[in-house]
Every structure is written in structure tokens, then in C-alpha cells.
Amino acid sequence: GADALLTSAATAVAGETLPVSLSLWYGVNVALIMSVVSLIFGFLLFKRWDSVRAQLARLAPVMRHGPEAGYEGLMNGIVRFSEWQTRLLQNGYMRNYILVMLVVLIALIGNSILLRHSPQLALSLDVRFHEVIVVGTMAMGALFATISRSRLGAVVSVGIMGFSIALIFILFSAPDLGITQLLVETMTVILLVLVLFRLPRFSNLSTNLERIRDGAVAATMGVLIFLLIITAWSIDQFESISTYMVENSAPLAYGRNIVNVILVDYRALDTLGEMFVLALAAIGVIAMLKLRHGETEGKAADSDKASVKEPYDG
Structure with missing residues (x-):
């Protein structure tokens, strides 16, 4: 009955067989003595409670700095820290959100790359002239987009x-x-150019120190991406799948253009997703163009109505 139930519970808690037996009298032992002492102490405290409470009242100034005050101070500190953290991180500015995410990525990924993998840089000078021209054009576009004070110039860059x-x-x-x-x-540039007409006038909302900070974070992120690519290139954990693609594109997918076979057969769902994204972007461009065209026609109609004079009634 009760002994078996208590034995099972005690065994589950202790992790080993622990027999338990119930009895009305276990003799004089430590548990009995402590129980009697507790009852006597409680009775004496009850009889002399008025004098004990008067003595405790003298300790009120000390208790103001006791455990309860410490707990209240801790909770108030947590609330103030939460308010400061919210003002710093959740302040409603997208640029601050992006800055926090980039800093966290730099700290986590950079630590993993530099301390665990240490990428080996193998520089090769086998670069053709037209490749240098293309990369230089990219670099100049990025630089001009950064320093440009014109939104249209930044979009073009x-x-x-x-x-x-x-x-x-x-x-x-x-x-x-x-x-x-x-x-x-092409669609991105068109969308950005259309959005430019609805943006307020350009103004600098950040100080020189903030721009220096943003530039340092952006440059560090660029270096991190470069190191990440080099690290991924240097780690060869699996055998290349290019051989499988070459050998099986014709017998399995009935196509000799390996790239097209990969796009429409091996990774058809991924290609379908890309087509879906392109279709959504095209619909967005068409909607914005029609919206602007409709607004222009509406304004022209309103101006025509305003130019027509009402007939004189009199």
C-alpha cells in the first residue's frame, strides 16, 4: 500500500532502490527532538511577540538596506537596463537595426574564421586586362554610391x-x-528610380563620427565576406558533383546542355522560385507605372474641370 508507493517515489528520486516503511513511533531520534524544539520555540515566540516586535522595530533603518531593498534595487536596475537597451537597439531606425546585425555577424563569423579555420591566401596574378576593367568599374561604382549626395547618382552607381x-x-x-x-x-534600378520621386529632399541625418563608424563596419564586413569565400574555397570536405552532372545529364535528363539541365531538372524548384520572384517584381513595376500614369491623368482631368467656367445664372 503506502509503503510500496513511497518506496517507488523514493527510488525514482534517489536513482537506486531505497526501501521506505511507515510507522506511528520511530523512537527518540534527531527528527523528534528537532520537532519538539521547534514547537517550544514557536510557543515562546507567540507568548512574547509584543516585545519581540518592539525590538524588531528598532531594526527598521537597517532593514531598509536589507535583502528586500536589494531585491527591489535589482528589479529596478533590470527595468532601467531594459529601457536603455530598447532605446539603443529597438529605436525604430532601420540603419541601426542593420548596424547591430552586421556587428553581431562580424563578431561571430569573424571569430570562427580567424580562430578556427585561418584561411590560407593563395594569390595568383593570372588576371586578364578586361577582368581588371570590370572589377575596377565595380569598385568605382561602389565608391561613388558611397560618397554621392544625389540619390539618382547613387542608384545609377x-x-x-x-x-x-x-x-x-x-x-x-x-x-x-x-x-x-x-x-x-534592371528592374531594381527602375523600382528605385520610381521610388525617388516620392522621397523627401536629401539631407544628412548622421554626424561625421557616425559616418566613420558606418564606413568601418561596412569595410570590416567586406573583408569578412572575402575571408569567408576564401575559407569556403580552401575547405574541400566533399567530392565535387561536377563529374556526376557531366556523366548523367544526357542519360537521366536527356539534355546535353549541362547548365540548362541543372536549371530545369536537378534544381527545377529553385528555378521556379526565381521565376516567381521575377514575376512578382515585374507585377510591382507594372503596378507602379500604372499608378503614376493614373495619377497624371487624374490631375489633368482635375485641371480641365477647374478651367471650365460655370454658366452665369442671372
């Missing part, structure tokens, strides 16, 4: 960078990626 990336894809035997990059970059 970003577009030049995107088109240069498309040229790199084409130069390194990836024309499909180059065409996709050209389409995406």
Missing part, C-alpha cells in the same frame, strides 16, 4: 555595380546567371 557583376558571370562561363542578374538589376 549601384546599377553599374550590378551590371558589372553580370559581366563577371558571363566572363566566367555562367551566361544564365548573367542574364538573370541583368534582369534583376
